[in-house]
Amino acid sequence: MLRRARMLGVLTFLLTGGIGIISSTQVWATVQRADAGETLTVTGAVLFPLLAPLSLAVLAMGAALSIAGPVLRHILAVLGVGAAVALILGTVPLVGSAPLAAVAPAVTEVTGLGGEESVGEVVAGVTSTPWPVITLLCWVVLGVASVFVLVTARRWPAGGRRYRSTAESAHHGSGPLDSVDSWDELSHGTDPTDSAR
Known part of the structure; x- marks a missing residue:
């Protein structure tokens, strides 16, 4: 049972980190432009700049967790909880309809307009895709997995003879x-x- 606990913890870290990296390259929102009648797509990495780096860190923690000793397991679990909280707080505002401030960099890059007022004049509306919700669910799973690792890591079996x-x-x-x-x-x-x- 405890051997499965280790495998479950490691796989959850790797899976959620991988999904986070993939989601950073996907379209999280579409912006309807009032000036040109066109739509502009915005990826997760633009809306939430820390998404890719934190997801990569979660992926690295999963790899380290597979060979870590008891003390390092607890440290990685605490870091996992912190990463999950940071990612949840960064993702929640983007679920539903991303705020204008989040899409402003993408609009500025296309139109050359800066400032919230100028950007607001050319944005007719912002629509979110399912990716923020999918990613938010991943971070909740990561938080639960981190607490699970924190509770069970002390009783995991030690590494095999190959180590x-x-x-x-x-x-x-x-x-x-x-x-x-x-x-x-x-x-x-x-x-x-x-x-x-």
């Missing part, structure tokens, strides 16, 4: 020690001649 060095495996092995093993024991700070062994 141990040869010397460490020999150190924990059983049976009599030869001269090479004795040197390995000394390098670990253990006296191989100790009678307690």
Whole structure:
């Protein structure tokens, strides 16, 4: 069960981070222009500039979580909660109809007009696509997964033998020690001649 908990935590971080990166390249809003009768598409990265960097950070946390020790797991879980909160707070205002201030950079790039009043005169309306809602749901899942990791990470099984060095495996092995093993024991700070062994 705990092995599945690790896998579930890692996969959730990777999946939500990946969806966040994908969503940053997708159209989050369409702007109807009053001056030209055209529509302008605005991507998630333009509406929410921190979307791609934070999503990439979540993806990296998922990769690190797959090999992290107990202390680092808790640190990554706390960072995951923080990232989820920041992403939720950044995404919520963009659900429904993005504010004029969010689409202003895209309008300015196309029209050359600056300032909220000038941009407001050429914008007839802003319509959101489903992407902000999809992304918001991902951040809620990320928050829940981060809390789950925080609660269960201490009881996750340790990494397998493949993560141990040869010397460490020999150190924990059983049976009599030869001269090479004795040197390995000394390098670990253990006296191989100790009678307690």
